[in-house]
Amino acid sequence: MKDGMDLTPQEIVAYLDDYIIGQHEAKKTIAIALRNRWRRLQVSADIQEEITPKNILMIGSTGVGKTEIARRAAKVKGFPFIKVEASKYTEVGFVGRDVESMVRDLVATSIHLVENEEKEKNKEKIEELIVERIAKKLLPALPSGVSADKKQEYALSFAKIKDKVRSNALDQQKIEIELHKKHLEGDFNNMPPEIVKVQESLIKVFNKEGEKVTKEMTIKEAKEALRHDVSQAILDMEMVQREGLKRAAQSGVIFIDEIDKIAVGVKEGGRQDPSKEGVQRDLLPIIEGSTIHTKYGPISTDHILFIAAGAFHLSKPSDLIPELQGRFPLRAELESLSEESMYKILTQTKTSIIKQYQALLAVEDVDLVFEPEALRELAKLSYLANQNAEDIGARRLHTTIEKVLEDISFSASEYKGERFQITKEYVSQRLQNLVDNVDATRFIL
Template sequence: MDDPQKLNLTPQEIVEYLDGYIIQQQDAKKMIAIALRNRWRRLQLPKELQEEVTPKNILMIGSTGVGKTEIARRMAKMMGLPFVKVEASKYTEVGFVGRDVESMVRDLVAASVHLIETEEKQKNQSKIEDLVIERIAKKLLPPLPSSVSDTKKEEYALNFEKTKEKVRGTALDNQKIEIELDKRALEGDFNVPPEIIKVQESLTKILSKGTEKVTKEMTIKEAKDALRHDVSQAILDMEKVQREGLERARQCGVIFIDEIDKIAVSTKEGSRQDPSKEGVQRDLLPIVEGSTIQTKYGAISTDHILFIAAGAFHLSKPSDLIPELQGRFPLRVELESLSEEIMHEILTRTKSSIIKQYQALLKVEGVDLVFEPEALRELARLSYLANQKTEDIGARRLHTTLEKVLEDISFNAARYSGQQVVVSKEQVSEKLKGLVEDVDLARFIL
C-alpha cells in the first residue's frame, strides 16, 4: 500500500494542527497524535512484524460538545485517512431489525474507496477535463467523413479548436445538447450483507442488458458535470482504486464509535440485564478484536483498524461495559468540561469559528457584521451560564445563543445591505439574559 502522504506527521505537528480548531483538551489531542504516529511507525517495520503490531484503541470520556468527535474528524481529514463516525445506539443485536455492527466496516471501506477515487481524479484532473470538453465539442461539431479534402479537414480542425475554447468557457453553458452516458448500475447498499449485494448485482446485469448507454438532453453546463464522472470511470483503473481503497481501510482506517455509553448496562439498574445492549456489545467485540468482514469490494481484516469510542457516561461508567470490550480500549482519556474562558476562546481563536461563519454568510448579502469584544465576552458568559442551569451541551450551546442574538439581523439582512452592523454587549444581554435566567424558558428555547 502506498503510504498516505500526510501520515508522516510528528505528534507535535498533529497537535499544532488540532489546536487551530479545538481549544484545550490537550490530553486527548496528545493521545490521538501518538496513536496516529504509531500507525506510521508500524508501516516502517518489516512485514512479518507489522502484522504483530495492533493499534491501541482509545476511549474518550466527556460531556457532549466538548470536542470528542471534532478531534477525531479533524485528524482524519488532515491526514487523508478513511474515517467514519457511527453511533453505537443505532445498532441492534443480530436477529433484530436494524443495522448490524458489521455495517460500520462496510461504511469505512466505501469511504476509503471514495477517498482513493477522489485522489486519482485530482491527479488526472486536466486529462479528464480535456476529454469532457472534447466530447461536448464533438456533439456540437460532428466529425467529418474521411473522404473530404485536406482543405476541409484543416478548416474543420481550426473550427473544432475554436469550439473547444467556447465550451471550456461559459459562453455556451446554457445551450442544450443530447449526450450519451453510461447507465449507472443499480448500486449495492454498503450497509446490507454481502449475499444481498450479490443478488442486487445479479439483478443489475439482467436489467441493464442491452441498455448500457442512455441518451439525455441537458445544458452544456450540466453535461460537463455529468461527463466528468463518465470520463473518470473510463480513464481510471477502478479495480486498482478499489484494491487500494480496501488496503488503505485495512491499514489506516479509523472508526469513531460515538455514544458507546448508551449500550453500557448500568449497575444502577440493579440485577436486571438489558440483553439488547449487551448483545450489541458482544456483536461489536469480534470486530474490535479483529475479524474478517465481507464487503462489496472484497474481504477486509479489522485487525489494524483504529477504533476510537466516545461517550458522556453520565448514567453509566466505562466499567459497565462487558469486560472483554473494556479490554479492547486500553487507552482512556477524560475531556474537561468547557469553562466560560474556553467558550470565549472557541468564539475568537478557532480557524472556523461560528462567528467567522456567520460573518461570511451575511457578507454574501453585503452586510459587514462586527462584534464588539465585550459582546463576545457576554455571549460566552451567558452560554456558559445556560449550560450550568440546564443541560450541559458544551460548545453546541454557542450555536443556539448566537442564532438567537442574530435572528433579527439575519432576517432583515436585505435591509442592512451595504452597511456595517455592530453587535454590542447590551444587544447580547437584551436577547439572552431573560432567557438564561428563566430556567424553564431556557430549556425550550436555548
C-alpha cells in the same frame, strides 16, 4: 503545511489547536495513535503483522470536542474515517443495523477517498476529454474521403470550439448528450454478502452493461454529467477498489460515539438490559480482529483503529463488559468547557462560528461586527446557560448566537450596504431571559 502523512504528533496537535480549544491530553493521545499507524507501515512486513493498534476510549460531556479531535486528526493524516453511533446498532437477529455494517461503511468511504485522489491526479486529462466530447457534439466529425484542405479547416474550427467550451463561453447553450445509464443501486454495504450477490445479479438482468441514455441539457450541466462517465473510462476502478480495501484495513479509523448508551449498567429493580450487552458482544470480535465480507472483497479488522467516546453521565466505563473494556487500553478524559474556553472558541478558532455568520451576512452586503465585550458576554451567558440546564458544551454557542442574530438574519435585506454592530447590551437583551429562565434554556438545546 506539508503532506499529512509526514506530520509529527506535535504538528498534528498544532493543527488541531486551530480548530479545537484546549483538550491537550486528548489531542496528544490521538496524535500519537495516528502517528503509530504511519510508523507501523514503515517497518518490515513480519513485524507489521504483530503491531496492533491501541484503541482509545474518550470520556467527556457532549460538545467538548471528542468527535472533532478524531475527525480532523484522521482527515489531516489522510486516513479513511467514519463516525457511527453505538446506539443505532442492534444485536444480531433483531431489526436494525448490524455492527459489521460499520466496517463496510469504512470500506466504501476508503474507496471513495482513493477514487477522489485518482480523479485529482488525472484532473486535467478528465477535463480535456469532457471538452472534447462536448466539442464533438457541437461540430460532428467530417465524413471519410474529404480533402486535406477540408480536414485542416475542420481542425482549426474544432480547436476554436474547444477553446469556447473550455472558457465557459457556451455554457448556456443546450445540447443532447449521451450518458451511460446509471445502474440501480442500493445500500448494499449493510447487507450480508449472500444478499449482495443476489442484488447484483438482479442489476445485471435489469441494467445491461454499457447501456446509454440521451439527455438534453446545457453545456454547463453536461460538463458535470460527463465527469462520472469520463472518470470511469480513465480510472482503473479495479485498482481503486483494491487500494481502498487495503487502505481501510491498514489505516482505517472507526469512531464509535455514544458507547455509553450501550453500557449495561443496572436498571431500577436490579435488572440489566440484555440487548445492550448483545451489541457489545457483537462488537467484540470486530474490535478484536476478524474478517468481514464486503461487496469489494473480504477485509480483516485486525489493524483498524477504533476510537470510542461517551459522556458516561448515567453509566461508567466499567459498565461495559470486561472483554470490551480490555480492547480500549488507552483512555482520554476531556474537560468541560469553562467561560474562558467558550470565549476562545468564539475568537481563536480558525473557522469560528462568528466568522461563519459574518460570511453568511456578507453575502447580503451586511457588515456584521461584534464588539469585544459583546463576545465576552456571549461566552459568559452561554456558559451560564450550560450550568443552569444540560451542559451541551460548545453546541450551546450555536443556539445562543442564533438567538442573538435572529432579527438581523431575518431582515438582512433591509440592512444591505450597512454595518450592523453587536454590543454587549444587545447580547444581554437578547439572551438574559433565556439564562434566567431554566425551562427556556432547556428549550434551546
